[in-house]
Amino acid sequence: MLKLILRRVIVAIPTLILVSIVIFGLQKILPGDPVLAMAGEERDPAVLDFLREKYRLNDPLPVQYVAWIKEVGQGNLGVSLRTDIPVTTLVSQKLPVTIQLAIMAMFFAILVGIPLGILAAVRKGTRVEFGANLFALSGMSIPNFWLGIILIMIVSVQFRLLPASGYVPPGRDFWLSMKTMLMPALVLSTAIAAYLMRHTRSAMLEALSADYVRTARAKGASERIVVLRHALRNALMPIVTLVTILFGELLAGAVLTEQIFGIPGFGKLLVDAVFNRDYAVVQGVVLCIAVGFIVLTLLADVLYILINPRLRYS
Amino acid sequence: MSAHAPAAAKGAFERRRSRSWSKFKRSPSAMLGAAIVVFFVLVAVFAPLIVGFDPAQVSFTAIRKAPSAMHWFGTDELGRDILSRMVYGARASLLAGMCSVLIALGVGVPFGLLAGYFGGLVDGCISRATEALLSIPFLILAIALAAFLGPSLVNAMIAIGVSAAPLFIRLARGQVLAIKNEDYVQSTRSLGASNTRIILRHILPNVMPALIVQATIMIASAIIAEASLSFLGLGLQPPNPSWGSMLNTAKNFMTQAPWMSIFPGSAIFLVVFGFNLLGDGLRDALDPRQEH
Numbered sequence: 271m272l273k274l275i276l277r278r279v280i281v282a283i284p285t286l287i288l289v290s291i292v293i294f295g296l297q298k299i300l301p302g303d304p305v306l307a308m309a310g311e312e313r314d315p316a317v318l319d320f321l322r323e324k325y326r327l328n329d330p331l332p333v334q335y336v337a338w339i340k341e342v343g344q345g346n347l348g349v350s351l352r353t354d355i356p357v358t359t360l361v362s363q364k365l366p367v368t369i370q371l372a373i374m375a376m377f378f379a380i381l382v383g384i385p386l387g388i389l390a391a392v393r394k395g396t397r398v399e400f401g402a403n404l405f406a407l408s409g410m411s412i413p414n415f416w417l418g419i420i421l422i423m424i425v426s427v428q429f430r431l432l433p434a435s436g437y438v439p440p441g442r443d444f445w446l447s448m449k450t451m452l453m454p455a456l457v458l459s460t461a462i463a464a465y466l467m468r469h470t471r472s473a474m475l476e477a478l479s480a481d482y483v484r485t486a487r488a489k490g491a492s493e494r495i496v497v498l499r500h501a502l503r504n505a506l507m508p509i510v511t512l513v514t515i516l517f518g519e520l521l522a523g524a525v526l527t528e529q530i531f532g533i534p535g536f537g538k539l540l541v542d543a544v545f546n547r548d549y550a551v552v553q554g555v556v557l558c559i560a561v562g563f564i565v566l567t568l569l570a571d572v573l574y575i576l577i578n579p580r581l582r583y584s
Numbered sequence: 585m586s587a588h589a590p591a592a593a594k595g596a597f598e599r600r601r602s603r604s605w606s607k608f609k610r611s612p613s614a615m616l617g618a619a620i621v622v623f624f625v626l627v628a629v630f631a632p633l634i635v636g637f638d639p640a641q642v643s644f645t646a647i648r649k650a651p652s653a654m655h656w657f658g659t660d661e662l663g664r665d666i667l668s669r670m671v672y673g674a675r676a677s678l679l680a681g682m683c684s685v686l687i688a689l690g691v692g693v694p695f696g697l698l699a700g701y702f703g704g705l706v707d708g709c710i711s712r713a714t715e716a717l718l719s720i721p722f723l724i725l726a727i728a729l730a731a732f733l734g735p736s737l738v739n740a741m742i743a744i745g746v747s748a749a750p751l752f753i754r755l756a757r758g759q760v761l762a763i764k765n766e767d768y769v770q771s772t773r774s775l776g777a778s779n780t781r782i783i784l785r786h787i788l789p790n791v792m793p794a795l796i797v798q799a800t801i802m803i804a805s806a807i808i809a810e811a812s813l814s815f816l817g818l819g820l821q822p823p824n825p826s827w828g829s830m831l832n833t834a835k836n837f838m839t840q841a842p843w844m845s846i847f848p849g850s851a852i853f854l855v856v857f858g859f860n861l862l863g864d865g866l867r868d869a870l871d872p873r874q875e876h
Contacts, residue, residue: 284712285719288715289716289720291716292716296732297732407857407860411808411853415831415835416849416852416853419834420849423838427838518721525723525724525727529816541816544728544731544818545817552728556720556728559724563719563721564719567719
């Protein structure tokens with residue numbers, strides 16, 4: 271088992287290297303000379319040369335890459351061109367906000383998606399399945415940001431039930447923090463709930479038609495036991511992996527959700543950086559997300575090995 | 585080999601196709617999806633014939649008017665007719681959805697075919713690169729690319745297309761791996777067919793159904809992605825209408841003019857819903873192996 275996990279970790283290394291090359295390459299597709307942009311009105315060749323030298327722009331690309339990755343390895347993601355704050359500081363400030371949002375959204379998605387998926391599989395061919403499928407398809411089709419606008423109009427403006435925007439750290443006022451985050455988390459959870467429902471349904475359908483379920487039924491086990499103990503336990507294994515991986519999708523979805531609800535998180539940091547042409551921040555944020563995603567998939571695979579008895583004892 | 589063989593094979597192909605088609609026709613949800621998609625395509629194509637107003641016509645006497653007999657969906661903050669802007673916006677959305685998926689197919693399928701067919705080092709390189717790209721969430725990669733390329737509809741299409749390409753690489757590769765050792769591929773090879781011929785004439789047609797299904801569903805995601813980029817200001821630039829940028833302005837007038845958000849958002853939802861229904865229907869009809 272340890273060997274299996276070790277092998278999985280080693281496979282992640284080339285992926286990490288390649289992803290860093292892709293993100294390094296992003297700044298190279300920028301149209302125009304970055305030095306001219308940095309120098310502003312200044313057109314003195316000596317100044318331009320100084321800047322080129324300072325940012326190593328005269329070196330060949332591989333040398334530039336190695337220099338950059340060395341800095342990144344030491345935890346230095348560069349400095350925001352706008353605010354002069356190190357990107358690492360910005361990231362560590364904003365990340366907890368988005369993680370809170372993502373965890374709450376995942377909680378709702380699991381709460382709705384998995385039971386609905388089980389129900390749809392057990393009641394195959396009935397109105398229940400039709401309703402569950404319709405829900406999933408709608409969840410996948412509704413644009414996050416539009417749902418956010420509509421909910422604010424109804425819940426905050428019309429009925430004044432929840433705050434429309436803002437962020438309160440849970441350390442300051444836990445319940446107010448939950449209350450402000452409730453609507454954004456619900457909005458963010460829709461697409462994920464839909465995916466979870468669809469995958470749970472198909473995994474359950476597969477499990478319910480397996481031999482061990484027929485054996486359990488033949489032994490006279492009640493339908494409840496058959497569904498929950500025999501089928502669900504097997505069907506849930508791939509779902510655990512999926513939940514871990516879907517956290518990455520939540521980070522992506524958070525970009526728009528945070529924009530609508532004015533939450534000062536990771537996504538808003540990215541969007542603001544995009545508009546301020548603060549490319550160091552864009553690069554840093556995308557790199558963090560990619561590394562986070564690779565680590566999550568790695569965790570998902572390790573978790574799968576740990577919970578799957580067939581792999582655990584191999 | 586007898587002269588009847590190609591005819592027989594053709595017959596089998598036709599039979600399979602007509603069976604898929606009748607299965608598709610019998611599914612009400614697939615037909616509903618197709619109807620929604622056809623409706624929006626017709627609206628986009630015949631936009632100038634449908635609308636009564638110039639979508640860019642500013643009118644200071646008709647600012648933020650609620651829906652009425654004259655302006656069915658109301659007017660926006662500059663007095664422009666929302667229905668007309670939505671009809672023209674359908675062009676941007678559908679064009680972006682389809683072009684970016686074509687880009688994704690054009691980039692992804694050749695690499696996927698090569699990786700799956702040749703295996704070994706080629707596969708190793710392509711697969712690692714695909715994994716690397718897939719580790720950046722689709723929308724984040726699209727936002728980053730669009731940001732670095734500069735905001736415009738074409739750049740948004742490129743950004744979305746490139747971000748979606750790895751999905752097609754992975755799909756095409758998997759499909760090729762599944763069929764490349766089938767008897768008909770092996771026998772063509774033993775007859776001395778070149779690699780190019782085997783890939784283009786024998787493998788690609790058999791990979792097609794899965795690609796068509798995935799492409800249809802991808803159009804749905806691409807339309808949402810384009811709307812998201814436009815919503816963030818990274819897509820089609822004003823004053824040209826797109827559903828995403830209409831929502832971007834609308835969010836500033838949530839209380840005063842809710843109709844500005846309700847209608848364009850419904851349009852995105854409906855067209856994406858249509859493509860998703862169509863994709864599911866196509867999957868059931870064409871590619872039963874991939875059942876979800």
